[in-house]
Amino acid sequence: MTKVKTKTVMIVDDEPDVLETIAQILVTNGYKTIEAKDGQECLDKLREEIPDIILLDIMMPGMTTKEILKAIEKDSRLSGVKIIFITAIHMPEAEERGLLAFKQVVDFIEKPFTIRRMIDAIEKAIGCFQILNVSRI
Amino acid sequence: MDSEEEAFGRIINAIPSMGETGATIDELSKITHLERHTLSKYLNRLRAEGRISYKRIGRAKVWFVSKAPLQHIFRLREEDQTYSEKIFSRILSDIPEGVLVLDFDYNIVFMNRYLLALYGDCAGQKYYRAIFGAGKGKGFEAHQNQIKGIIEGSVEEAESQVEDKEGRILEIKARKVENPDGSFSIIAIIRDISEKVGREERIKNLSELHRLLGEAVNRSYTIDQLCSTILENLSDVIGYDMGDILIYNHENNLLSSSAQVGYPRMEDRGKRNTVDEWKRGIARAAIISKEPIFFVKGKKKGRDELFYYNYAFELAAEYDLQEIYAIPLRTKGEPHGALLILTKRGRVLSEEDRSLLRGISEGIAGGIAKIKVEEELRVKANAVEISINSVFMADTVGKLTYVNPAFLKMWGYERENEVLGRSCTEFWRQKEETGAEDILIAVQKKGDWAGELIGMRKDSSEFKLRLSASLIIGKKGPLQFVAAAVAE
Numbered sequence: 104m105t106k107v108k109t110k111t112v113m114i115v116d117d118e119p120d121v122l123e124t125i126a127q128i129l130v131t132n133g134y135k136t137i138e139a140k141d142g143q144e145c146l147d148k149l150r151e152e153i154p155d156i157i158l159l160d161i162m163m164p165g166m167t168t169k170e171i172l173k174a175i176e177k178d179s180r181l182s183g184v185k186i187i188f189i190t191a192i193h194m195p196e197a198e199e200r201g202l203l204a205f206k207q208v209v210d211f212i213e214k215p216f217t218i219r220r221m222i223d224a225i226e227k228a229i230g231c232f233q234i235l236n237v238s239r240i
Numbered sequence: 241m242d243s244e245e246e247a248f249g250r251i252i253n254a255i256p257s258m259g260e261t262g263a264t265i266d267e268l269s270k271i272t273h274l275e276r277h278t279l280s281k282y283l284n285r286l287r288a289e290g291r292i293s294y295k296r297i298g299r300a301k302v303w304f305v306s307k308a309p310l311q312h313i314f315r316l317r318e319e320d321q322t323y324s325e326k327i328f329s330r331i332l333s334d335i336p337e338g339v340l341v342l343d344f345d346y347n348i349v350f351m352n353r354y355l356l357a358l359y360g361d362c363a364g365q366k367y368y369r370a371i372f373g374a375g376k377g378k379g380f381e382a383h384q385n386q387i388k389g390i391i392e393g394s395v396e397e398a399e400s401q402v403e404d405k406e407g408r409i410l411e412i413k414a415r416k417v418e419n420p421d422g423s424f425s426i427i428a429i430i431r432d433i434s435e436k437v438g439r440e441e442r443i444k445n446l447s448e449l450h451r452l453l454g455e456a457v458n459r460s461y462t463i464d465q466l467c468s469t470i471l472e473n474l475s476d477v478i479g480y481d482m483g484d485i486l487i488y489n490h491e492n493n494l495l496s497s498s499a500q501v502g503y504p505r506m507e508d509r510g511k512r513n514t515v516d517e518w519k520r521g522i523a524r525a526a527i528i529s530k531e532p533i534f535f536v537k538g539k540k541k542g543r544d545e546l547f548y549y550n551y552a553f554e555l556a557a558e559y560d561l562q563e564i565y566a567i568p569l570r571t572k573g574e575p576h577g578a579l580l581i582l583t584k585r586g587r588v589l590s591e592e593d594r595s596l597l598r599g600i601s602e603g604i605a606g607g608i609a610k611i612k613v614e615e616e617l618r619v620k621a622n623a624v625e626i627s628i629n630s631v632f633m634a635d636t637v638g639k640l641t642y643v644n645p646a647f648l649k650m651w652g653y654e655r656e657n658e659v660l661g662r663s664c665t666e667f668w669r670q671k672e673e674t675g676a677e678d679i680l681i682a683v684q685k686k687g688d689w690a691g692e693l694i695g696m697r698k699d700s701s702e703f704k705l706r707l708s709a710s711l712i713i714g715k716k717g718p719l720q721f722v723a724a725a726v727a728e
Binding site for chain 2: 124125127
């Protein structure tokens with residue numbers, strides 16, 4: 104029997120309740136989680152562990168989203184990481200800010216959102232990841 | 241020395257010869273052998289130069305040689321000034337505010353370079369006539385009363401904002417000063433604050449427009465209603481003849497008129513369509529270029545204007561227009577339409593007006609986007625309302641906050657208030673006797689839940705149902721549950 108590797112999701116959000124709720128739900132749904140409350144903590148933790156997916160809030164104090172994305176893009180170890188935005192800003196605004204131009208960004212979830220929507224986005228992103236891996240073989 | 245300077249010299253020498261009490265014009269006329277009329281003219285000239293001054297005693301003027309009045313320094317030729325006087329006069333001359341010295345007969349005794357640039361050399365002239373002309377400007381009367389108050393001694397200093405003869409807004413701070421010879425003058429510091437006042441006016445107008453826009457957004461139910469109110473509000477602040485707001489539809493990539501104001505009635509439907517096409521052409525050009533378009537009739541077109549120029553030209557000819565100003569209505573992300581402001585011959589949009597329109601455009605676009613979202617939500621809410629499946633929402637502890645009519649029907653209730661606020665666990669039980677509240681815990685933990693339950697109606701009868709529930713995450717954390725149920 105093939106052992107399926109547990110997927111790791113990093114959650115980056117400055118709202119502790121959002122961070123805690125999503126982390127708890129993902130753990131219950133069989134994911135491993137890494138939590139970060141801002142961009143700097145996100146990059147610090149990425150040096151130690153590489154997740155499969157990053158759920159990234161767009162509006163956070165400290166580093167801008169663009170700075171975080173550029174740092175991730177520059178790090179070749181993180182090239183396979185998929186990024187899903189979870190944010191209170193609308194997609195056109197994110198587009199205007201040039202945030203959707205990053206190749207690793209695969210989905211955009213506007214708050215408020217249902218957990219179903221988030222799980223679907225994660226599963227889709229992982230599927231996308233697996234397809235990419237298969238095609239490389 | 242010319243004859244005039246010679247006469248001046250005679251007058252200057254004659255005044256002190258009369259002693260400390262000063263000299264009247266009759267006394268001076270006898271000593272200087274100058275006719276009263278000529279003498280009066282020379283006295284005024286000398287007074288304007290600050291070389292002499294007078295005190296009024298009854299109806300007569302008693303003249304003195306100015307011992308060291310401030311204004312005298314400025315009238316001396318530079319080579320005649322002491323080092324300190326040179327420094328002092330240069331500072332006052334070059335100060336970036338107007339300095340004006342006035343005697344108590346309202347004669348201008350001195351004005352510095354700042355004021356010379358605005359009014360030319362008015363020394364010797366009457367203050368009000370030189371600066372305010374006919375004196376019909378805003379704030380003139382109040383200013384006049386203030387200066388009178390200083391002269392009469394009721395106030396020592398005064399501050400006012402007053403419009404001058406050229407329409408400039410001046411800020412004037414005036415103060416009574418005693419000259420070393422005992423006479424009095426008024427020193428006024430004058431600043432042209434037209435630009436500042438204009439800027440404040442623009443900000444005030446912009447703030448007012450934003451306030452009206454906010455009100456319009458709150459009160460409007462549809463985009464058309466919002467756009468009509470916006471055009472009305474704009475016409476209160478900016479003078480224009482005709483205006484349109486065209487809305488961009490993302491789905492079909494088309495522009496359509498949402499509101500227009502000021503157009504004459506056009507019976508010919510074909511012509512009306514053509515005019516609408518011209519307007520859409522101009523609006524499209526503004527949206528694509530992401531910049532306002534300013535068409536002025538008779539102005540030669542530039543290379544970049546070819547795209548819309550023909551439309552603008554035709555529209556201008558049709559309505560005898562002078563100017564067309566088309567502003568794209570964009571939020572940060574996307575275009576929502578365009579605002580067209582048209583003026584007929586004889587009326588122009590000032591840079592301030594255009595700046596105001598640019599300033600409010602993003603707010604208008606935001607308002608349109610908000611109403612658009614609300615319209616979409618209303619449509620979706622209607623879909624939920626007419627759904628044959630039960631839909632309900634509950635807060636994080638499971639208290640019902642919304643139910644649709646299908647829910648009431650399925651559970652046998654008539655009105656929402658019979659169920660809202662009650663715990664959703666009162667409306668079902670699990671098939672296995674594990675307790676209905678487990679579903680809430682499951683949703684809290686896993687984020688969603690789907691499965692079969694036994695529904696419990698108002699009349700205590702039971703029915704099988706399938707339920708799907710999900711937790712909603714808001715900006716600051718878990719908000720509520722949303723669930724849909726269908727009877728099996």
